[in-house]
Amino acid sequence: MSLPPGFLDELRTRVTLSQIVGRKVTWDMRKSNMAKGDWWAPCPFHQEKSASFHVDDRKGFYYCFGCHAKGDVLTFVKEAENLPFIEAVESLAREAGMTMPARDPQAAEKADRRTQLSEVMEEAVKWFRLQLKTSAAADARAYLAKRGLSEAAQDRWEIGFAPDGWHGLQLAMKQKGIADDLLIDTGLCVRSEKGGKSNDPYDRFRNRIMFPIRDGRGRAISFGGRAMDPKDNAKYLNGPETPLFDKGRNLFNQAPAREAAGKGMPLIVAEGYMDVIALSEAGFRAAVAPLGTAVTEDQLRLLWRISHEPIIALDGDAAGIRAALRVIDLALPLLEAGKGLRFAVLPPGLDPDDLIKQQGAPAMQKVLDEAQPMVRLLWDREIEGRDFSSPETQAALEARLVALTEKISNPILKKRYSDLLFKMREELFRSANWKTSTAHRKRGKEKVNVSGPVRSTKNSLLAAAPEVIQDALREAVILSGCIYHPHLIPRFESSLERLEFRGEGHDLLRNLILYHQAAPDLLAVLMAEAPLPTEAVIYHPHVRITTSLKPEADPELAEACLAEAFARLQADRAHHLEILEATDDLEGVADEGLTWRLSKAAEARHSAARGPQDSKGDSVLAPNGVELDRDELERARRLHDSIDFTRGGRKH
Structure with a gap:
């Protein structure tokens, strides 16, 4: 959308930078000089205790002397609330009382109508919340208390109640002067098809706990209602498609999750409203859910605008697994470099709400830490319950994998998937052929005292040669240490340049690390340019259990860990070279x-x-x-x- 000349300049003059920033920070009044428009506070973009974030109201700019974040009021709103540019402009324009320019008269008319519908929705939110306090909602309040939602949590999520009547909301809105056609267009009421007086619209939601659904700008666009009557045909009922609400293009808790994800929290995709609320109340604030449908293409693109790698957290039952597999097929053609999915499968019979209540937030965090990349779930789906001991079944698997990778449009990512699936396939076929050969020899009554390797052994480091094991472990330690602690790269730069990396993709990672070592977010750059080898390193089991490598580890401890890894790897290789030369001698x-x-x-x-x-x-x-x-x-x-x-x- 193009903006007329001077619109942004006028917008910047109408809003005060310190007023906007002041909602996110606590000013240090000892350093600030209000009379001169000179403000200081701890930076909202990185964790610190000192006041190194400076706002100059006269110039309209901010700068952090710690993380070097800088910009004007539009930049701040974009970064602090993780908004696209045009949405940041619209947010500030509403605050400044400025009208966003319309493209044409019809667009202006539609905008006015949407504004009216939005105002109706906000009135409905207030009315439903008031009904939750009445005696008619006693059972609803008891249910929410049983689910562990305090009154404060109910207020945070604006939860309400729709009484068990046909015209409660309709009559209340009529008293406020709201026309029936507006109630119908919002989806709150349904027009009766009967004739006579009963032709008046009736309430869509009755005897239900009400959850407001807000869009990315925080505007109420619809409701989800949870039935209190166990005999009701629909346990959960969402509003219909309206000029405000497109259920395939929105997510529950979208705006708060986007802000939390912008501060580094993992984006979690759950199945329902209560799962999102439970996750958020437990500290996982970047949680969203689709709105009564399976995840759509538009929702996937929306998720990737919020986070490069959302975690799909699904129930551990058959329905949850089927939902995960549908998401895989949907995502394959849309994959791009640096944009993927991870899947966290919960214990059977539990959803996030159940798991958090029974075992606490650490159990949920453990499930998220063990989330698998999409390629792993794809592979498991294709081999689950199948026998690959014959050339025919092996060829069928190869054909299916080729067909799946062909769906990936990005050529670089397609090659990465093909290479990785090829290696997994060859390992599987070697194992299947080895077992077949062993069984054949036994049938020939040959004395064979060797049994086939079990799956857990084949997939472990026990199956590799000792030198390969040590090299893989220590190279992963070195690379992950540089990724998580880029300030140490200059200290080890010469050793890093000389070292011969032998692990899959490790040499590429070393070159990228050296080239991008000054990048503000080295991990994000590597995930964009080399996602698969980067994932293999940072999610390596040995790396994940090494506390001195974690991003929050003490810098001196991380430096000592890197120095030790370099020393051991170089000594091992020198020793191995001497053995080879001695053998020749x-x-x-x-x-x-x-x-x-x-x-x-x-x-x-x-x-x-x-x-x-x-x-x-x-x-x-x-x-x-x-x-x-x-x-x-x-x-x-x-x-x-x-x-x-x-x-x-x-x-x-």
Whole structure:
């Protein structure tokens, strides 16, 4: 929408920056000088206790000396409330008493009609809230108390009650001078099809607990009603489609969730009103829900405008799983780099409200922490309950996966999905073929004393070679430490540049980290440019249990953890290189220098590997005083035997 010249300038002059900012901060009156329009406060954009956020009313600009946030009143409203530009303009224009320019006369007429309907909806919110205080709503109040909603929480969510009558709301609104056609257009009333006096509109919502539905600008656009009568045909009833309400383009709790997500809270998509309320009251304030329908394309796009990776939190029953799978099929064609979904499946039989009441907020946080990326849920769906021991079933799976990845329009993301699913598929086929071969040999009465690996073992680090395990762990530690603590990158920059990364996507991540190390939000940049390897690193199990790597960890502890990871990885690789070179040297003439080189490599390796947390219980001392674990000693003995063999059995 284009704005006429001078509109924004006039808007900025009509509002005072300190008045807008003052709603989000507490001014430090010791540093502020009101007479000069000079204001100071702790910054609302990052956590701090000192007053480093400065507002200059005369110039109309703000600046934070801590996080370097800056801008004018429009920028502040956009960032503080996580609003698009035009919505920020509309919000300030309403406050300043300015009318947004209409595109044409018809648009102006529609805008006036929408304004009237919005005013009717606000009157209905007030009336329903008053009814909740009456004696007729005793059962409704008891139900809300049983669900754990205090009176303060009921007020926060503006919960009301629709009495069990046909014309309660209609008559109350008529007394306020509101015409019946406005009530019908809002969906609050329904016109009777009978003739005569009974042709008057009647209330749509009767004997229901009422939840106001507000749009992204905070305007009441419809209601959801929870039936008090267990025999009612519809347990939950939403308002119909109206000029105000499009249920496929809105979300319950949209505006508060957007503001909370803008402050870094994870965006959670639940199934119903009570789930959203329970999540928000428990501290998960960026929670939303669809409005009586399955998630739509428009709602997905809306979710991604709020957060790059919403978490779909669904009930752990069959219906919840089916809903998750429908979202996957819907999302595949819409995926873009940096925009994805994670899925948190709750315990069977529990929804977020139940889980929080029974086990508390930490249990819900644990479920969210274990949320899986969409590709994992997609893979599990395609292999669940199927046998892949024959070429035909393997080919069928490959065809299904190819068809699914073809739905992804973004070429880079399509390749990432294809590569990842290819690796998972090959691992699955190797396992299936190995089991088939083993079974065939047993039927041939061959004595085979080896059983096939169980699924948990195949998917664990036990299936990898020791060197691969250590490299993967320590590379993940190094990369995640740099991502979460970018201020340490200059300290380790030269080591980071020289290190040879061998993990999948680790080399790409290293290059991106070095290139974007000065970015204000390094993690967001990496998720946009390389989402899959970034996810694999930061969600690596070893990284997630290492407290010294977490973003909130003490900087000195994080630095020590990074230094240790670099030292151990470099020592391990140097030791491995010496072993390879020594093996080559055995083909020539072995001498005392070879033994000395090996002992020095082992000494360097174990010096780096020793730490305050390492156990000494399974180690011995070599003759030269170097501490070796038992596996290392055995390898050294085998190497010495090889040396003796090349010398004809002579002892040295």
